[in-house]
Amino acid sequence: MKYILQVKNLTVEVDKKVIVNDLSFNIRSGEIVAFLGPNASGKSTLAAAIMGLSNYKIKKGKILFKGRDITHLSSTKRAKLGITLAFQSPPPIKGVNLETLLKNISLKKKEEKLPAKWESRILKRELNVGLSGGEKKISEMMQLARLNPQLMILDEIDSGLDIQKLKELTAFIRHTFLTKKISLLIITHRGDILRYLPPQRVLVTLKGKIICRSSAWKKVWQTIKKYGYEKCKKFSFSLS
DSSP, X not given: OOEEEEEEEEEEEETTEEEEEEEEEEEETTOEEEEEOOTTSSHHHHHHHHHTOTTSEEEEEEEEETTEEOTTOOHHHHHHHTEEEEXXXXXXXXEEEHHHHHHHHOOOSSOOOOOXXXXXXXXXXXXXXXXXXXXXXXXXXXXXXXXXOSEEEEESTTTXXXXXXXXXXXXXXXXXXXXXXXXXXXXXXXXXXXXXXXOSEEEEEETTEEEEEESOHHHHHHHHHHHOTHHHHHHGGGGO
């Protein structure tokens, strides 16, 4: 299968307001694609629409996963097919032990051994209760690993992390997922995460539309930091 995900002319509304407008892109199997854009540019809405969250209404377009039209499938069915979403701010859930949760949600016959330092730090803790930002993100990665993902959408998971915690998180992702050629859609406005999970392609979005597509993510990010997102639209032809 050439493409694991195909988004075709997608328009998404939230509370009757168009947030994503006629947006199209593809992700190949095993590919890392980064979606860059400022706050309120439609990035998280796109992630939620691909995952099938109910508050995000698809007004037009299609979403295909491994060639299958999943536009109107529930989020539960999409998860069973292999699509997972990591949130920017995982919510705390009291009374739920992380270790017990992992055993109950697992779709794998054989569990992988997790790094000892993470087992000792968070497995016995309540879900996201009293955890640091980095520990919450690792906890979420542990949960996603149990779902046997084929496509992972990482929505601003670098938010609130210092460089050391970001290094630990991305090292965990590389060890747990990238060795299995899992596809990643990395959504970010900071861009620091791309130093540790370098994408094959980068897409830049502004006001719900893609304004730049390039395989030269470093040039794109340098342009954004120096001149802003709008400059990518003007010079996108030189960033391919």
